[in-house]
Amino acid sequence: MTKDKKLTPEELVKSFKNEFKSNIKDAIIKKRAAGSKKNETPSIWMKVDKSVFKDVVKHLCEIQFPHLSIASGNDLGRNIELIYHFTVNYGSRMKEINFNISVDLPKSKPEIDTICDLIPGALITEREKMEMLGVKIIGIPDDKRCFLSDDIPKGVYPWRRDETGADKLYKNLHGGKK
Amino acid sequence: MRFSMLPAVFAQMFKKPWTNKFPAKYAPANTTQFLADVDEGIAEIIPPVPTPNGFRGKIKYDKVKCNGCQLCIKVCPCEAIEFKKKEKKIKIYIARCCFCSQCNDICPVNCLTMSDEFLLADTDPYSKDLIVE
Amino acid sequence: MNQEATTKTSYQIPIGPIHPALKEPVHFEFEISGERIVDVSVKLGHVHRGIEWASRKRNPIQILYLAERICGICSYCHPAAFALAVETAADIQIPERAEYLRVIQGELERITSHILWAGVAAHEIGFDTVLYLTWQIRERALDLTEYLTGNRVTKGIMTIGGIRRDITKDMLPRVKKDLQYFKDNFEKLCHIFLDDKTVGMRSQGAGILTKKDALKLCAVGPTARASGVKKDVRVDTSYFAYGDLNLKYITPDDLTGNVNGDVYDRIIQRLLEIDQSIDLIEQCIDKMPSGDIVAEPDIQKLLNQLKKVKGEGVGRHEAPRGEVIHYVKFDGKSDSPYTWKVRAPTYNNILPWIPMLIGEQIADIPIVAASTDPCMSCTNRVAIVSDGRKYELTKEQLHKLSVEKTRRLMK
Secondary structure, three states: OOOOOOOOHHHHHHHHHHHHHHHEEEEEEEEEEEOOOOEEEEEEEEEEOHHHHHHHHHHHHHHOOOEEEEEEEEEOOOEEEEEEEEEEOOOOOOOOEEEEEEEEEEOOOOEEEOOOOOOHHHHHHHHHHHHHHOOEEEOOOOOOOOOOOOOOOOOOOOOOOOOOOOHHHOOOOOOOOO | OOOOOHHHHHHHHOOOOOOOOOOOOOOOOOHHHHHHHHHHOOOOOOOOOOOOOOOOOOEEEOOOOOOOOOHHHHHOOOOOEEEEOOOOEEEEEOOOOOOOOHHHHHOOOOOEEEOOOOOOOOOOOOOHHHEEO | OOOOOOOOOOEEEEEOOOOOOOOOOOEEEEEEEOOEEEEEEEEOOOOOOOHHHHHOOOOHHHHHHHHHOOOOOOOOHHHHHHHHHHHHHHOOOOOHHHHHHHHHHHHHHHHHHHHHHHHHHHHHOOOHHHHHHHHHHHHHHHHHHHHHHOOOOOOOOEEOOEEOOOOOHHHHHHHHHHHHHHHHHHHHHHHHHHHOHHHHHHHOOOOOOOHHHHHHOOOOHHHHHOOOOOOOHHHHOOOOOOOOOOOOOOOOHHHHOOOOOOHHHHHHHHHHHHHHHHHHHHHHHHHOOOOOOEOOOOHHHHHHHHHHOEEEEEEEEEEOOEEEEEEEEEEOOOOOOOEEEEEOHHHHHOOOHHHHHOOOEHHHHHHHHHHOOOOOOOOOEEEEEEOOEEEEEEHHHHHHHHHHHHHHHHO
8 A cells, every 4th residue: 555656647557558468458548627727637447358357456456555436337238348436546636546447248257356355345336236237256255135125036137238137127117118 | 511501591592483383373273274264364374484586386387488399398307297289288297396497497488487386285196286287 | 122131142133224323224233242243244225216227218417306316415416426427428618607606516515414414413422402503503504505506405406517506796695694604603513512521422432443444445535534544536636616726635633633533533524524615615706707607508409419429427526425426328329328327425435334333332333323424314123133032122212222321421
C-alpha cells in the first residue's frame, strides 16, 4: 500500500502495457472538464484478457491499493462483459483517476477468478454478479445468494438478455407479459 | 451542564405550538360529518400552510389548447397519461401521477400546468376528482 | 426476553429481514456469547425491486424519476449520478450556472440528511430530546428545499444537461436567512453532541472501524472518513462546480486531533460536514456566474440526440452517505439505455459492519448499525433463538435495552 506515488493516467496505462503486453487489448483515456475553471477528471477504460485479469488487479494493488466501487456487467450476446470500476490516486485534491477494467467472458464458460483475497470488499459485488449474470467466480469465500430471494429458480439470471433471463418470471408487472 | 436544558424548557412553555392545526383544532369524531358541516357553514376549517411558489400539485389541463401531439405521453415516467384516439385529446390519471411536471415542460402549446391543490386522498383511484380530461 | 440459563457457550440471534433499529430490510445473524457478539453474517436484497429491469422500458428522462425513487432521503444524488453518467456517455457540456446550482442542491440535501441522522442516532441511545431539537432544524431545511425546488422530498430538479429551476436574485435573501439559522443552531448541536456525557459514554470506543479495514472493505463516505481514510468524491475529482470551490478533506482529527474510528468519530465527522456544506453553499452563491441553466431546453431534441448515442459512461457523486456510482451504456439502437447499474453508498458500507459489530454488546447494535447511516425502510422484530426455543424481541424492547444501558452508564 504505497501511497506516495501518484501516477498520471498515461503513466498508469504505460505501466500496464509494459507488464502485460498484448493481453491489454484496449486502453482509452478520457478526460472530462467541469465547472468554470474546467478542471479535468481523467478516466481510463481498459479491456484486458481474461487470463491475466487477476494479475492486472494484483499489479494495480502494488501501485496503490485501489478502491473498488462496483463491478457492473453487460450481456453482449455471445459474451458477458464484466466491468470493474476502480478508483486510484484518491487522497489528494483532484488527482483521482477512474479506472475501469473490463473483461469478456464467453457465455459457454463464464468463469473468472475471485479478487476477494486481494480486495476483501469485493465480496458483495462478486456475489451479485454470480446470481445476476450467472458468472462463476472461482474461489469465492461465500457463494450464497445475496440479493435474489430463495424462491427464484436456479438457472435464471435477471441481467441476461437471452432465454436464461428472468422474462418468464414477470407476470403482473407493468410492461411484462400478462 | 446538568440544568442547561432548563432555559429551553421554560421558553418552550410560553411558545405557541409549531404545528398548524389543520383542518380543525381537535380531530373531529366524524370527518365526513365535519366536512358536511363546513359546507353548511356550521363548522370552520383552519386553512393549511400555504404552498410556496412553484409547488407541484394536481395537474390542470386546458383541453381547447391541446393539439394531441402525444409528447407528454412519451416523457411521463409513470404512464399516467392515456391518449383518446377519437378526440385526439389526453386523459390523466392523477392516482398514477408522480408530480414531476415533466409533461408541462415538454408541452409545445403549454396546455398543462401544475396547480397548488394537494388534498387528493381518495378511496377510489378512478374517482372523478382523480381523473383530468 | 425471558431466556433460560444454558450450558451452550454461544447462541445465535437472527435480526431482520424486517428489522430492529437499523432502518433497512437486511438480515443479520449474530453469533452471541453472553452479551458479546462473536460473529456476524449478512443477507441483503429483501427490497430488490428490479429497477434495472424497469429501466429497459424507459427513456433517460423517465429514468431520472425512477432513480429519484430509489431512496427517499437521497432523492437528489441518484438522479445526479445518473445525469452525470448520461452526460459523460453523450458528451454533453453543462452550462456553468447549472453546475453551481447542482452543488447547492446537493449540499442542501447533505445538511438535511446529516441532521436527520443526528436525530436518529440520539433516539437510538435514548436521548429523545435531541431528536426533537434536530428535527426542528431539519424542518427548516426541508422548507428551504420546498422553496427552491417545489416539493419537500421528491425534488424533481435534475435534468440531463442542466437543472430545472434557477435560484433568482429575489430568492437569495431567504436562502441566506436560513443558512444563518443553520449556523446558529450548528453551535448548539455541536455543544450537545460533543460536550454531553451521555453521548460520549455510549459512543466512545463503540463500533471501531480501523483505517486498514475501511480501506480493505472499500468503505465510502463519512464512514470511511471517520476512520481517517481521505476519500471524498467532491475533493478527489472535479465534477459539477466542486473543482472551482475551496474545499478540503474532513476527518475527525480536525477537531479532536486523533482518529479512533468509533461511533463518536462518526458523529463528529457528520457534524463537521454540516458546517462544510453550509460553507459550500455560501461559496456557490458568491461565485455563481449568470447564464443558462440547461444545455438543451428542447426535451424532444435531447431525447433524439440521446437515442443516437453509442457509448458508456460512469457518474460518481458524493451523496450524504458516501460515493454513489451509476454506470450507463447506450447501444444506439433504442430509446432506453442498454445497461444501467446503480450502486448506492450503503452497498459498500455493509461489509464494514462486521468488524464494527464484533466484540460489541447486543445493546450496541442499534447505535453501531445506525452510525453508518444505512439508507433504510423500517419495521420491528428480532427473534432470539436460544436452545431451540424462539423468543421475540421487538424493536421497542431492543430500543429499551439500549436506553437501559445508557441509564446504567449514567449511574
